[in-house]
Amino acid sequence: MNALASYIKSKREERGMSVRKLAERAEISHTEIKRIEDGNRKQPSPKILKAISDALNVPYNEIMVAAGYLNEPESGELSELMSASQSKLSAVDITELTEQELEEVKRYIAFIKSQR
Numbered sequence: 001m002n003a004l005a006s007y008i009k010s011k012r013e014e015r016g017m018s019v020r021k022l023a024e025r026a027e028i029s030h031t032e033i034k035r036i037e038d039g040n041r042k043q044p045s046p047k048i049l050k051a052i053s054d055a056l057n058v059p060y061n062e063i064m065v066a067a068g069y070l071n072e073p074e075s076g077e078l079s080e081l082m083s084a085s086q087s088k089l090s091a092v093d094i095t096e097l098t099e100q101e102l103e104e105v106k107r108y109i110a111f112i113k114s115q116r
Contacts, residue, residue, distance in 0.1 A: 005039040007066035011056045012037075025055035043067055046111065050104075060107055070114050 012022050019037070023030035028051055035041040036052075049067055053060045064070040097105070 002039045002042060004042070004044075004063070004066045004068070005037050007063065008033075008052060008056070009037045011058050015056065017056075022052070022055055026051040028052075043069070046108075060104070061110070064107070064111065069111055 012019070017025075019033045020030045023033045026033070026048075028048060032041070032044070032048065033052075036044055036048075044067065046064065046069060049063045049069075050060055053063045061070060065072050
């Protein structure tokens with residue numbers, strides 16, 4: 001079983017949730033959840049992972065690390081990245097974004113940088 005499969009299955013089971021219940025909450029098919037947990041879908045899209053992280057109420061960056069999209073940040077590295085991203089974002093009009101949307105933007109920036 002790969003890291004993503006183990007992560008999702010363990011978090012789902014910790015919450016006493018069935019595959020179908022997780023699929024319902026994430027608004028994706030239960031067969032997709034099953035494929036991910038069985039290790040048949042090694043790297044689902046970030047959009048699918050975001051839906052699963054929201055449904056499981058787990059940090060999006062953790063699920064992205066488990067999926068291999070992001071590297072495990074060293075202690076303090078993530079906060080430094082977020083601070084650097086924040087200062088660069090100040091040049092963009094972000095006044096209408098919610099805190100959650102800002103966090104998603106920061107995670108997306110980290111994802112893009114990880115693809116270099």
